[in-house]
Amino acid sequence: MVAFLLRRLFQAVIVMLTVALVAFVLFNYVGDPINAMVGQDTSIQDREKLRQDLGLNDPIPVRFARFVANAAQGNFGLSFRTAEPVGRMILERLPATLELSIVAALFALLVGVPMGVYSGLHPKSVGSRLLQAVSLIGISLPTFLIGILLILIFAVGMGLLPSFGRGDVVNLGGWTTGFFTASGLKALIMPAVTLGLFQLTLIMRIVRSEMLEVLRTDYIKFARARGLKARAINFGHALKNTLVPVITITGLQLGQLIAFAIITETVFSWPGVGQLFVTSVSAADMPVMSAYLALIGFLFVSINLLVDLLYFAIDPRLRTAQAAAKAS
């Protein structure tokens, strides 16, 4: 297990360094840090002096090391567009994105798993055929179209839910949350559904196919033969064994959710980091872009590592395989 984890850790470090390198190149070569700091009328001599003072003439490895050290402390310089510190801009918006992604993931799990179980248990019923058809549409339609559709129905048509923003938020020591106000919760519904829908269909399909697989196995037949209740078999024996792939996918998809929040946030004018990233791309604001990429890379890599650790916690076979390998 230690060897496996070390190998995964090594891979994570490689991915992180690659992302940092990309961010470094974006920051230093695609954008010009000096141009961003000085006005039009600064002389070439002054620019050169600033360049020297900031260490921009140092060898590239030295500058890369300095960039990584600064990035680790959340220091990405000033935005080209607003001249604010990039670290602060991102931190201010991070809670909005994280709340949205987590609620979306919960929605996908809490609705997707029961739907998958149902259509796995009754694969031929009208209900599960309907679910299959809906999930095909859910997987085919672009996220932003689904968001617009929801806005059309629930905001423009019925006037039930707000079509943009986060509603009223409460500030808890720097973390703004929409969980404690009615308008905050209402504003969360449509964005979370939009963001979670793709994951929901994915989870449903996986649970369904895993259930179909597991229900054919001998130990399920055996449990039936022993006269166990259907509920005990379906949930205690079958569902439990489908959870490993479900947890993997959900975990890995959490990172994707944070990235796909870019689209949802733009549709619903949700004030998160994704919206900031889109604005920065259109304005070619390199410091914000490189900071966002570094952050996303870090989140992805940590989530992937956590999922690997979770394997050992939920799948006893992995632990016994380890023990067996050690004994031989």
Place this chain on the structure above:
Amino acid sequence: MALGGIARAWRSVVTSDVYYSFRSSKVTVAAAIVTVIIFAACFAAPLIAIQDPYDPANFDLGVAMRPPVFWGGDWDFPLGTDDQGRDMYSAILYGTRLSIIVGFASVLLAMALGVTIGIVSGYVGGATDAALMRAADVQLTFPAFLIALTLDGVVRGLIANKVLPFDHDAIALPVIVLSLGLSFWPQYARTVRGTVLVERTKDYVNAARIIGVRPWRILWRHILPNAMGPVLVIATINLAVAIITEATLSFLGVGMPKTQPSLGTLIQIGNDYLSSGDLWITVSPGIMLALLVLAVNLLGDWLRDALNPKLR
């Protein structure tokens, strides 16, 4: 003679397994018909459109925001007009054509790139293989649309710094094809590499090598054909993803510009007018995009099942 050849070819198509599985699925036939109609309409766009939606001289602000026929408008503009007086029917035809062109071009680029990298990686092996496959791993960690978005930002940065002497709107089409192509290559590379690794040790490859066939010819004529089945399946499914990604980027305002709108751009233009109840600028291109993507997706799913009997 030629006719006989065509008839024979047609009969071999009609009696094939693939055609049988095509004909026996009503959904697939419907998807194929929809796809053919959309493609035909788009490439006949200059003939059947009311105006050229890329030429601002054709727009008349006096007829801006006209509703479609079924919304109380008139037959001058069957699907209404947008905020600049552009005819939506023509804009949708041209926009769909643009989405399809971008989709095909970026899939072809990704395929060419991925197949080449996969062959090199699988055949050369060693450090080259390790480096290329790690690059693919890193890239697959991120969603393709995020990579395409970043690449678009990079081009904008290069333009802002005057490294590239262009206006972004003028090169929007090649930029988006390039960004998408560079985002999708790893899937192809992995598949092709896998096939090369399996096939290169087989007897027929050894035999070819012994009689002195050059390595590139072995790769191209002997090994690559074995990889083309899976590559084609990936490409079909990839086409729908590429169309969606292009629409998404354009919707986010970083893809095709408003002067040359694709379906995503049109939806974005209409998005500003949703809350005022003027829904048609968004709804009709939205329906078109949904139809196109759904049809292509269904065809892709069918092709995957038909070419891979193991999955049946």
